[in-house]
Amino acid sequence: MFYYLERDSRFRLGDRGCETPTLGLGEEIVMTGMSETAVEREIRLTIQRLADGWNRQDARLFSLAFTEPHDYVAINGHQMLRQSREDNEDMHRQVWNRLYPEGSRIELNVTGIRALTPDIAVAHATSENEFVAAGEKRSLAGSLTLVLVRSEEGWLIDAFHNGTREARFAGHLDQDG
Structure with a gap:
């Protein structure tokens, strides 16, 4: 094809x-109708909306970065396929209440965006999550792979995969992977 x-x-x-x-x-594939720079800027704004929702612990804002429905793979590998925005909201409320009751701050750094078609793109980002657990400041480094689609609402995340960059989770791997 x-x-x-x-x-x-x-x-x-x-x-x-x-x-x-x-x-x-x-x-x-040459982008039409919009320069690649404008597309990248719009995709970065969607990813920033995700971070803003997380940092405010605003599950509704966080879920608005996703399509209806979407696929979501959590940092522990748990797959939630074809979930609704409402399911995403509920899940993140539970995550914040159970794991981050004292708050959490995430910083997302987009490391690459590649257009697959004019309406589908893959983005990669690193994440730095700082939080307090049992009164102690902690952090967790992650890596995201996102498939985004252009919709009437702008660029939205259709598939989200969150992984860790922490050595304690990948101790059996050497630096070359």
């Missing part, structure tokens, strides 16, 4: 037999 550019400057998924010029999957 290949992406091809229609006369109206929109990409479509087709096959080699189509008469329209094609680009092979994996080749660079």
Whole structure:
């Protein structure tokens, strides 16, 4: 299957037999209608909305960064597939109440954004979560992989995978992975 550019400057998924010029999957796809910089800026704003929701412990704001429904893989590997925004809100209220009753502050640093099509992108970010547990300041370093889709609401997260960068969780791996 290949992406091809229609006369109206929109990409479509087709096959080699189509008469329209094609680009092979994996080749660079030129964004149309919006510069890549504007797309990256919008995606970064969605990721910032996620961080803002976390830092305010505002489950509604946090969940608004996601599509309805979406897939979510938590830092412990627990998969929540096709969950609603409401499910996401409920889960995060429980996380904040149980794990972070004294608050938590997360910083997300986008390390890469790659457009797969004009309406689908993959973003990678690192996270630094600072919190208090049992009266002691702690931190947890993570790594996020996000699949975002362009919607009427802007760029939203359709798939979210949260992993840790902590050596204590990956002690059997050497630095080369």
